[in-house]
Amino acid sequence: MTALLEVAGISKRFGGLLAVDNATFSVDAGTITSLIGPNGAGKTTAFNIVSGFLKPDGGGIAFRGEAVEGLEPFEIARRGMARTFQDPRVFPEMSVIDNVVVGVRQKGERPLWAVLRGAEVDAQWKRARERAETILARVGLIDRRNEQASALSFGEQRFLSIARALVGDPQIVLLDEPTVGLDRASFGKLVELMKHLVTDGKKTILLVEHNMDVVMSISEKVVLMVQGGVVASGAPAEVRAHRSMVEAYLGKRHVASGQ
Ligand SMILES: Nc1ncnc2c1ncn2[C@@H]1O[C@H](COP(=O)(O)OP(=O)(O)O)[C@@H](O)[C@H]1O
Ligand SMILES: [Mg+2]
Structure with missing residues (x-):
């Protein structure tokens, strides 16, 4: 093998x-x-x-x-393949959930920025958010999802960076x-x-x-x-x-x- x-x-x-x-x-x-x-x-x-x-x-x-x-x-x-870095590298001014949403891989779909308007964009955002929420629950950060990432402790930022790596389902x-x-x-x-x-x-x-x-x-x-x-x-x-x-x-x- x-x-x-x-x-x-x-x-x-x-x-x-x-x-x-x-x-x-x-x-x-x-x-x-x-x-x-x-x-x-x-x-x-x-x-x-x-x-x-x-x-x-x-x-x-x-x-x-x-x-x-x-x-x-x-x-x-x-x-x-996904990776994390030795330092957590989160976006401090973005919310916890948005930090994860930006990592969602658009499998076989048009990228978010390419979808200009309409129901399709709503559906894609909804799916991306749901996926991010699932991952945040998995790493223990779901209750913090609407806070700024900078409000998280160092350890929590580490888990957030792992959530970002995982959200694309690598x-x-x-x-x-x-x-x-x-x-x-x-x-x-x-x-x-x-x-x-x-x-x-x-x-x-x-x-x-x-x-x-x-x-x-x-x-x-x-x-x-x-x-x-x-x-x-x-x-x-x-x-x-x-x-x-x-x-x-x-x-x-x-x-x-x-x-
Ligand atoms: N961008 C770089 N430019 C020059 N030297 C580097 C660079 N990155 C790493 N090194 C050097 O390469 C060696 C291996 O580093 P690194 O891969 O970070 O080791 P480890 O992760 O095992 O501690 C070290 O001597 C480090 O100083
Ligand atoms: Mg090293």
Whole structure:
């Protein structure tokens, strides 16, 4: 069976720095795959390449069996890939629900801005709002839907950004450190949400996450990046036991003396 997402030997250079170095990994449909590694390992750069925000210097990406490297972000999004950024990136002056409505993908329909007048526009707005409300209920923000996004706490803005990613009904969602900065209660809610998205929502998640307890408990597969390259990938227990894991997080000297 081919994977939903196949990343084959992608590279990205920033001046003298090889930020992503011939990285290869795959994500199976209906799973959570976690991309881990120390700060600066190239995880966000890899996300940016996969989602079309950066052009790779080399390598290929197949999504649902089709080559997508070099496509624009909106083209990749239209094929069913959504992402969040490390910062929540909501529109602060818009209402919570409007933040989500703007993310509604017009499947096979004319885009909202192309519909000039009449009943059709009302029907489309109604559908978009209903869809946004469903997603807001799912992330626990339905009661806040008419407030300005700026009135939300940092954690709530994080959930709002996830709602925006979900509203287009993507097949795969790329989440870049979604738990960072969350209090304990929101943290727990987010972990549950990710599990539900996969089990009930039939989504696939590619996750960048620093909390190893989360990574090891919810991932089907873990991909370890160090200095731009993938140094280990496989089942959580396999990667946790990998020599590169100790080197990556504790330094090489620890391996020499401690193992
Ligand atoms: N736009 C950029 N220009 C120059 N260097 C960058 C850029 N983006 C990232 N880098 C560098 O590339 C390396 C990988 O960064 P990043 O992908 O953000 O790592 P991670 O997400 O794993 O912490 C880092 O050394 C970072 O400073
Ligand atoms: Mg990052």
